[in-house]
Amino acid sequence: MSEKFTYHIEMTPPKHSSQKLEEELERFQERFERIQESGFIASITDNAMGRLAFQTYEMIDELELIPRPDQVLIHLNTFHTKETLDHILEHAKEHGIRNILALTGDGSDKMHKLEPEELEAPDVKVTTSVELIKYIYKHYPDFIVGAAFNPYEPEDSEFAKLEKKIAAGAKYVITQPIVGQNDMVDRLRREYPDFPVVVECWMSKKLHLLADIMEKDIPEDFPYDPMAELDNLQSIYPDCSNYLALIGYKTQYPVIEEKYNSL
Incomplete structure (x- = not known):
């Protein structure tokens, strides 16, 4: 990870079921190149919400994308075949991508869940991000691997997982x-x-979409200003970079880009 403060811009590849694949591929390419040019990190999801989508390596190959050093972060979860897992890691290595966010992940009955033996962890019953992190470092020690932190889980349990x-x-x-x-x-x-x-800042005005995660009753018309909240979080946690999901590329992105360039 870059030592300089930066923004992680969430990118979601098109789903396999997309009815507008060419349009979504073009949009992905434009946004990826814009993020790279801005000096931000393209943080690319892995079958988000358990819905099959194209992988980062497929997007790079199909669109002939050129990742800049330390400006791409691949999300990687435990719902892959062993063959696909190794291909993802080899492809990332070949393209100079060092940053991985290891996740247990959201799966579905259409996805293979990595078995303990496949991650060389026979002592556990179910694989999690912990086994994935260990596997990556054993075979790819040059990667920089991070993990998720959920402040809405029971406190003792979440900190035990963090340890x-x-x-x-x-x-x-x-x-x-x-x-x-x-x-x-x-x-x-x-x-x-x-x-x-x-620290992740929710960039959609629809805060009610986080009601289940936050375990709160949030009405659909709840007033929420994402840009003001981003400023607020940066004042509270000035030493933390920010992860931005559902960013508005027409209105929010130019303001964030200008602010970043003034740092």
Whole structure:
């Protein structure tokens, strides 16, 4: 990960079921190249929400994308065949991509779940991001692997998971989206002051879409200003980079780009 503050811009490849594939491929290419030119990190999801989508390596090959050093972050979960997992990692290595976000992931009955033996972890019953991190570092020690941190999970349980992820080799965490100061993120920063934390800011005005994650009743008309919240989070956590999901490329992106260039 870059030591300089930066923005991680979430990118979601087209789904296999897309009815407008050519249009979505063109849009992905335009946005990827824009993110690279801006100096941000293209943070590319892996079958988000358990829905089959094209992989990063497929997008790079099909669109002839050229990743810039440390400006691409691949999300990688445990719902792959062993063959696909190794291909993803080999392809990333060949294209100079070092940054991986290891996730347990959201699967479906259409996806193969990596078995413990496939990740060389016969002592566990079910594979998680911990086994994935260990496997990556064993076979690809030059990668920089991070993990997720969910401030809405039970506190003791989430910090126990965090300790295992760090012990496995995680070099940073990316949080779930938060609004305002968060007690668990505060504890994370307090107990691990030198550990890089990327704080997610929800860039859609539809905050109610996070109701299930936050376990709150959020009405659809709840007033929420993403740009104001981004400023707020940056003032609360000035040492953290930001992960931006559902960013508006016409209105929000130019403002964020201008602000970044003025730092």
